[in-house]
Amino acid sequence: GQQVMQIPQYQHVQEGEDFTTYCNSSTTLSNIQWYKQRPGGHPVFLIQLVKSGEVKKQKRLTFQFGEAKKNSSLHITATQTTDVGTYFCAQGQNFVFGPGTRLSVLP
């Protein structure tokens, strides 16, 4: 079935630096969802992207869906310690999650 890959696997940043995680698929995706999981917690839905080239923003978070609908990115501007956690992309169609990017923010 369809698989999604994410890079990087880990990212350590200094507070205030930007952060980006990328989600890639070998096949066209009908839609993609992003989730955040805090350490010890459960995944929390952030957003869904459906349209080719779509860009959505949530405060310091910017989500993009590629023109070919095979990749997506999540960019965080000026990270804060509250951004710590693992960010997963997931296919909304078959509920398969990417491996996630674990973000650490150093104060």
Next chain:
Amino acid sequence: GAVVSQHPSWVICKSGTSVKIECRSLDFQATTMFWYRQFPKQSLMLMATSNEGSKATYEQGVEKDKFLINHASLTLSTLTVTSAHPEDSSFYICSAREAGGNYGYTFGSGTRLTVV
């Protein structure tokens, strides 16, 4: 917003015993719920799709006789780990989506199972 309650949040059981985990949608009806398993520092692995009033659909490699799923009502799905072994120790999470909602899936708080 949509809330999914999962119980228990953690459980320790002896090898060979069975453990039941409940997943409830508190303020919406869920004809479909999903069960995931997550090992430490790894992603969520979809185990099965629970369908109200019918048999669950299991992912490849997941033993249906070991992980029994029952979705008897529109607000409750249960996962029973039968004859548990230490290798079954993991974090089990359910999720559901509210029809007409914002398209995202709401997750339960998860159940940490330890088999000793």
